[in-house]
Amino acid sequence: MAQAKTAKQPNVIQRLRKYFKDVWSELHRVVWPGRQDVLNSSVVVIVMLIVMTLFVTVFDNLAAYVIIDVLGKIGR
Numbered sequence: 001m002a003q004a005k006t007a008k009q010p011n012v013i014q015r016l017r018k019y020f021k022d023v024w025s026e027l028h029r030v031v032w033p034g035r036q037d038v039l040n041s042s043v044v045v046i047v048m049l050i051v052m053t054l055f056v057t058v059f060d061n062l063a064a065y066v067i068i069d070v071l072g073k074i075g076r
Contacts, residue, residue, distance in 0.1 A: 010018075033041075 009015075
């Protein structure tokens, strides 16, 4: 019978240490956005949030008005 070779796996502490070392290494390679890029993106997000909020509010109120009007006429 052939015996299977089993490689000894490092213990949990060693694997965690390697994981965090690799994460730290990757964080140093990231190209972080500049202050102006973050500001511009934030403005775009806030403007779109306001636009979508207004759109949903208007659509909801119109739909509610139409539904109440239709149901009101049915009940009469």
